[in-house]
Amino acid sequence: MENKLDLLKLLEYVDPSYLDYQEWVNVGMALKYEGYTAADWDSWSSRDGSRYRPGECFKKWASFEGSGSPVTGATITQMAKDHGWESRSSKDDRELDWNDEIAGDNDYVVIDKNWIEGMEIKEPANWDPVNELTKYLETLFEASENVGYVTSTWQTDDGKYLPTKGNWDRTAGELIQALHESNGDLGAVFGDYNPEAGAWIRFNPLDGKGVKNENVTEFKYALVESDSMDLEKQNAILRELDLPIAALVFSGKKSIHAIVKIDAANYDEYRNRVDYLYDVCKKNGLDIDNQNRNPSRLSRMPGIERNGKKQFIIDTHIGKSNWEEWHEWIEDINDDLPDPENLTDFWNNMPDLAPPLIEGVLRQGHKMLMAGPSKAGKSFALIELSIGIAEGRQWLGWNCTKGKVLYVNLELDRASALHRFKDVYNALGWQPSNLSNIDIWNLRGKSVPMDKLAPKLIRRAAKKDYIAVIIDPIYKVLTGDENSADQMAHFTNQFDKVCTELGSSVIYCHHHSKGSQGGKKSMDRASGSGVFARDPDALIDLVELEITDALLKQEENKSVCSVYQKYLEKYNYDYLDEHVSQDDLLTVSSMTEHVKRAIPSHLEAAEKEVDQVLKKVRVQSAWRIEGTLREYPKFDPVNMWFQYPIHAVDESGSLKDIEPEGDAPPWKNNFTKRKSPKDRKKERKEALENAYEACGIDEKVTVQALAEYMGITERTVRRHIKDHKDFWIDEGEVGRK
Known part of the structure; x- marks a missing residue:
């Protein structure tokens, strides 16, 4: 099992929006066959915003039964290969090829393509072909550099137009001058082109002797193009990546051509930089056309019309100013470590402390643990806190800052969770004036370990501006042994990630260890490793008081x-x-x-x-x-x-x-008042009546529920009911006569 591929990692290369229905179903079948969960399939499927339907994966999952020829993980492996993934072993045993990716240990993920919004591409208001082409030449070339371009084409058997070798014998300066003297007639300068095919231009200067890689005199630029994605999304990702783009050109069809500054000293450095560039682009959601790596590659010529659509410059000189600046930015952004600071720089100008979330208890962006035994109403207390923050009111006497809250429900079914919020509002007597400030993420039966849940939570909450994320309870998402300090440190680090990425507080709930808690300090009562006491910025502990x-x-x-x-x-x-x-x-x-x-x-x-x-x-x-x-x-x-x-x-x-x-003095704990049989019988009777009233909150009262509430066996409960005589038992259900 150790050598099996992580199919979820492979699915990062496969965009569900590109698959047809049967391919999507095959992914689900393969995941089920290999032991993954419906939640894994659902999480991946949600990346297809237009076709995703909540709950559909879970319905389909139940219908996937074994067969003589099952769909296995090999299907996903092949899909990942088709979308650019290559196994490490396939590279290690051979010499690197031009189409190989060079990838180090860094992920180089700067943006989440699933959350990025498209950016509109606007056609020029005043169409001026001469100006378009002049601007392109002035942006990319020196006046003395030879420019390669193609206006003549040939047609394949299936009707596709392809460019010829074209021309390469004139400099950028000569072409610009000819354009100025052309009275708008591009054909007089470059030759007439087929309006169905458009025209092309090379982005690197040539030696005037040919158009091969060896004819490139300077390795200034590389082409980044994707023809299988939404145009507006391409535009947004290219800009979000802050690529050092000299010119951004619309091809007149289904792609954008980004002419990226490479500034390589030689061909080998050019190859290495293009490998790096393509690797970063792919990992951030661009489905790159690998055939465009060559430095002598053709790109679309602006100022030309193609099948009635214009090829035009979208923008120039965007992103970082040069390759070195961009490369350093990419490396630094994946470092995730802050630079050391000198105290003298801030001594007289201290940064502002984070504002309070719960005044006197917790600051915004910090972590809080609530610990307590069963029956303490911890979940109700956290629901009260959610409402207190949403409404900007008090929680247990502390003032709360008003803001949006995400309540992650891991334990209750959806209906029960929603009803509890309404019940608490009604019991508090508060008007639900700010219900829009409360989001509930119901994950009962769908929860995953916290190290898997954290990135999913961050992705869903990234643009919601939550001031607090409340996770109830954490035993449902524990990763590892709760008594292991190192494993619990890894677990609690996930809360830090959520705080850091979202800028919100994380509040979570845990249970007490077994036994009497009264004689312990508050920080020693939570079950498991002492990490639970040391990690949060605020630990709120509930301990029961004995009512006389x-x-x-x-x-x-x-x-x-x-x-x-x-x-x-x-x-x-x-x-x-x-x-x-x-x-x-x-x-x-x-x-x-x-x-x-x-x-x-x-x-x-x-x-x-x-x-x-x-x-x-x-x-x-x-x-x-x-x-x-x-x-x-x-x-x-x-x-x-x-x-x-x-x-x-x-x-x-x-x-x-x-x-x-356990908090009373030892002499008091050891002293027990002797009670008469009559007193003990009266106590048993009252205890049974109180338990029946408490359990009567549910639709029916059972022997099992009474036993759990009273902390005694079901057999003892039956004996108490028999002695009381005012109750009846029918197949485990209890009622009053």
Whole structure:
């Protein structure tokens, strides 16, 4: 297996937009046969923007069954060869040929051809053939240099027009002078041409004795041409590559001719530079015509009409000024390393710090890890954060900068993820004023390791201006052993790539290690290697607080009183203001009597709402947020309640003195109060009722769900239900009698 070719690398040479339907299907069959995934086929297919249909690859994939003559990886290998790829072994065993590519270790990829937008080619407003041709000659030649050109043609059996050897006996200066004296008659200067065929000109000077490579006197220019791509895309890629182009000419048909400055000292250097030039162009999406390498090659003559279309100069002197400057730029841009800086250069002019994303916690473009155990509502907290950033509001008491967010959902099915966002908005009571700021990338069942996901994410997000990318959860995309420092360093480096390429913050979610967490520091709780604690710029950790019976009763009373106060404020505010004291506002019995007396017609509605509130209070959990920050001072622990589906900061201070499991003094942990059988039975009954209410969020409650929630076996759950007598079990489903 080690020697098998990476088919995904080979597919980088194959543009799906050039394939017909059957060839596209063959690629999918070959990938499946060789053990790749439908997501690999889908990702490659998405490069064909006009024909790509989301989900089509996954439907087709299921229909690919084995056969006696399967489509194998050899099909993709041959396609890659047809589009310019050559195996290293095929080159190593023979002498280099003119058509070989010289490629080092660098990728030399400057642009992503799949995302580049086409650039329009505009015809000259005032057509002046003499001016077109004069400009071309003045741009490329010295007055004393001989110019080769062809206006006469011959026709093949299939009707194709081909140029003859043409002429080479006049200098650029002589031709320019003749053009000025021609009164616009190009035929009087160059000879009449066939308007169906057009005319040609050579871009390198000749010795006046012929038109072969040995007749070239200076190796100034090379021709870059692609006749199998969209014209506007050719134009855009040529410019994005910043090639040192002397003249850019429209051929009058389906290609652009870029006359690129090579300035080679001799023929050997010319060959090496053209090899390098073509290699860079191919790797950046130009389907180069390899036959144009020769220095004596013909190009299209501007100022000529061909089948009713004009051959004209699109532009001159664009890109880098010369070969050396461009070559150095290409090498440097693939270096990816910054130059060392001297502190004295910046001491009195320090660069601005990145602005905050979460004020006091995280800066824009930085990384944050949220860690916590199951049932902490980490996903809900990240959805709350997405909404907080999108709306420019607070998240758990911290102000958020407003901007666009990409939420990468790796765990939930699409419908559940979308519903959660709506549920959280409703529970927060916020108007969805900026829904356009939230994009959700649903990847359940389609996720790949992070080192493969990162470039796909970067490509899709490149022009979206996301201020934050939230990845939930990361165990779905882990690459390697989470306890291995070097493997996790490689994994977390992918987040750096996303931050650097997109300029956005990356926020990701991970689980706690097993066992009690209360006695640990926040940075030591995340599962796996210590890299998880050291890598992020901000680590937000959630640890559960133990709710006592007294605290639960206090929260119940507070919630009930709050409901009654709300009803009095709404339906009889004067009574509330005159008859209800501050002590009454905190006493359930007093508030009940006030409601009965002041608004008896609303008592039933108030009591129904009280019942609903009590159910929520009894299943809510308490949590403490602690943090380790790189850019900001350490913040005081934040206590909060998780009341499905949102978290709410404990403003009253009820949780301030509550200790997480394992955080109490040793003598307190070791002391256990002896309980009577009656007390234990009561606790089991209440625990079962609370678990049933919590699991009742789903459509039905099962024994398995209760066991997972309570942390006991299904057998024990069945015994508790039998003792309780108010519940029934039917084939694993649980309900109230």
